[in-house]
Amino acid sequence: MLKRVEFKVGLFVVLTSLLIITSIAYLAYSKGFFTKEYIYTLSSKSGEDLTEGTPVVFSGFKIGKVEALELNDEGILLIKMRIPEQHAKWIRSDSKFNLYKPLIGSARLIVTTENLKSPPLPLKTVPEIVMVNDINETIKRVQPTLDKVDKVVAHVESITANLASKESLQSVNESLRKIRDILVKTDDQMYGKDGVLPLVRTILKDVIIKLQKVNAAVDNVVKISADTAESTKDLKALRAEIDTTVNTIGNMVKEIDKKIPFKKQPEVIKLP
Amino acid sequence: MVFSFLLVGCGSSKPVPDWTDASFNQLDNYKKSYLSGKERIAEAYFNKAVDEIKSSGDLEILARAYLTKYAVHVAVLDAFDDREYMRIDAVEPILQNKNFYSFLKGAFDNVDEKLLPQQYAGFLRAFQSGKKDDVAHEISKMDNPLSKLIALGLLVQKNKNDETDLKLAIDIASHNGWKKALLAYLFNLQSFYKTNNKPDKAAHVEERIQLIKN
Numbered sequence: 001m002l003k004r005v006e007f008k009v010g011l012f013v014v015l016t017s018l019l020i021i022t023s024i025a026y027l028a029y030s031k032g033f034f035t036k037e038y039i040y041t042l043s044s045k046s047g048e049d050l051t052e053g054t055p056v057v058f059s060g061f062k063i064g065k066v067e068a069l070e071l072n073d074e075g076i077l078l079i080k081m082r083i084p085e086q087h088a089k090w091i092r093s094d095s096k097f098n099l100y101k102p103l104i105g106s107a108r109l110i111v112t113t114e115n116l117k118s119p120p121l122p123l124k125t126v127p128e129i130v131m132v133n134d135i136n137e138t139i140k141r142v143q144p145t146l147d148k149v150d151k152v153v154a155h156v157e158s159i160t161a162n163l164a165s166k167e168s169l170q171s172v173n174e175s176l177r178k179i180r181d182i183l184v185k186t187d188d189q190m191y192g193k194d195g196v197l198p199l200v201r202t203i204l205k206d207v208i209i210k211l212q213k214v215n216a217a218v219d220n221v222v223k224i225s226a227d228t229a230e231s232t233k234d235l236k237a238l239r240a241e242i243d244t245t246v247n248t249i250g251n252m253v254k255e256i257d258k259k260i261p262f263k264k265q266p267e268v269i270k271l272p
Numbered sequence: 273m274v275f276s277f278l279l280v281g282c283g284s285s286k287p288v289p290d291w292t293d294a295s296f297n298q299l300d301n302y303k304k305s306y307l308s309g310k311e312r313i314a315e316a317y318f319n320k321a322v323d324e325i326k327s328s329g330d331l332e333i334l335a336r337a338y339l340t341k342y343a344v345h346v347a348v349l350d351a352f353d354d355r356e357y358m359r360i361d362a363v364e365p366i367l368q369n370k371n372f373y374s375f376l377k378g379a380f381d382n383v384d385e386k387l388l389p390q391q392y393a394g395f396l397r398a399f400q401s402g403k404k405d406d407v408a409h410e411i412s413k414m415d416n417p418l419s420k421l422i423a424l425g426l427l428v429q430k431n432k433n434d435e436t437d438l439k440l441a442i443d444i445a446s447h448n449g450w451k452k453a454l455l456a457y458l459f460n461l462q463s464f465y466k467t468n469n470k471p472d473k474a475a476h477v478e479e480r481i482q483l484i485k486n
Contacts, residue, residue: 266288267296269325269336271372271389272303272343272418 036085039067041126042097042109047077048131049107050099056081058111063087066109079129081109092118097129295324299337303418306344307450331364339369342376347421349428349456352376376422378429391419399432408436417444421453428460438464455481 028034044050047069056064064083072078083091095113109129121127298321306314318341325334338357345352357373371387374380380400385393391414398406407427414420424441427433438461445453458481465474 266292268292269296269299269333269340271336271368272340272416272422 032084038083038085038088038091038123040081040083040091040121040123042079042081042129043072043126044077044079044099044129044131046131049101050077050079050109051107054107054109056083056109056111058087058090058113063090063111078126079109089116089120091121092116093121093125094118095121095127097127099129099131101131289328291324291327295321295333295337298324299340303340303344307348307418307445307448307453309450309452309455311452331360332366332369335360335364335366335369339372339376342373343422344418346376346425346429347418348450348453349425349460376426378426389419391416392423395423399427404434407432408440411440417448420444421450435461435464451484455484458484 050066050069052066052068054066055062056066064081064087066079067082068080070078070080090113091111092113092115094115095111098110098112099107100110101107298317302314302317302321305311305317318337321337322334325337335357338360342352342354342357354373354377357369361370361373368387371382371384372389374382375388375392375396380396383396385396388396394413395407395410398410411420411423414423421441421444424433424437424444427437428441438457441457442454442461445451445457458477462474462477462481465471465477
């Protein structure tokens with residue numbers, strides 16, 4: 001009876017193992033463990049942005065990856081990329097390899113093949129990859145704009161140049177020169193030796209001297225009139241006094257006249 | 273006490289209006305100032321006199337005032353402007369005034385000696401007779417020095433004077449302090465000497481003039 005059990009166990013183990021191995025094998029197969037891979041070599045002058053593991057892309061589809069980077073004896077970078085057999089058909093002898101560096105994201109090695117009927121790339125050939133920066137692209141795209149801007153600027157410059165073209169510039173210069181001349185002349189006329197201003201100054205000086213004299217005269221007149229006013233006031237007062245006195249005396253005389261019998265005859269104007 | 277009553281009684285005569293006395297005095301002042309050479313003051317006095325007379329409106333007296341002015345001019349050998357008198361005369365002609373006016377003008381033919389102030393009657397008669405001594409005599413009879421000067425002035429005006437007359441005029445003017453008259457007759461004497469070829473005397477007179485002039 002025991003043999004029977006052992007047999008069953010043994011059978012079970014074998015089966016299970018077989019199962020496991022099959023699974024693993026199947027897994028390996030499906031994962032491309034058993035596929036043949038080709039290693040292509042590319043060259044580049046610069047190893048910038050290239051690393052191991054950089055994907056190799058064809059039409060946006062990853063077909064392989066960079067396996068290793070080496071420097072050969074001439075200082076040129078050799079890029080080894082591993083491509084599985086099923087994708088090796090994409091790599092032809094006239095394929096173009098570009099290292100594309102997007103502004104954002106990691107670099108990838110882009111394969112571009114235009115003619116699929118061309119002979120496949122032999123493993124020994126080392127084509128050169130072309131660096132493509134996204135910045136480059138941007139620049140390329142900006143370039144026309146820049147060109148346009150350049151053109152505009154050029155236009156502007158030409159316009160400006162036209163505006164300030166020889167003729168107009170000249171005429172402006174002429175006007176400026178004329179204005180300057182006029183100013184100089186006016187200056188001369190005004191300030192020059194025989195100009196208006198010196199004349200005016202002379203006249204003014206003369207007038208000032210005369211005015212000073214007049215001032216002095218007026219001062220005198222004022223003084224005189226002040227004195228006269230003063231004395232006139234006095235005179236007036238005196239006259240009033242005198243008048244009063246004379247009148248009083250006159251009245252007294254009249255009174256006396258009335259009293260005295262031998263009064264003189266009234267004085268009447270007679271022919272001389 | 274009686275005496276005082278007498279005084280009071282006798283003293284009461286008609287009151288004399290002021291303008292009479294005032295105008296008289298002013299005219300008197302005018303005569304004195306003008307003869308002394310103070311012509312501006314004289315003019316002021318004359319205007320006052322005229323104002324006083326005008327307040328009464330007595331044209332005869334006003335005419336007399338103007339004639340007095342003209343007479344004084346004659347006395348100092350000056351010409352006179354007779355327009356004012358002519359205006360008055362046109363309005364109210366008075367014979368005596370008109371007569372005296374003609375006298376002053378030298379128009380002796382128009383003059384009636386009876387209408388003249390009595391001191392001039394003898395003078396006029398003597399002048400018209402042509403007797404020089406009588407003329408001198410008549411002048412010496414005059415009491416009023418101004419009247420004498422007026423007569424002498426008329427003689428000079430008519431060119432009937434001689435050296436004696438001039439010297440007499442100079443004496444009268446000098447005595448009364450009538451500078452204007454004095455200088456006028458001195459000048460006249462000087463030119464008299466020059467005309468009559470007496471340069472020394474003329475020079476002498478000239479010196480006298482220079483001393484007195486200012």
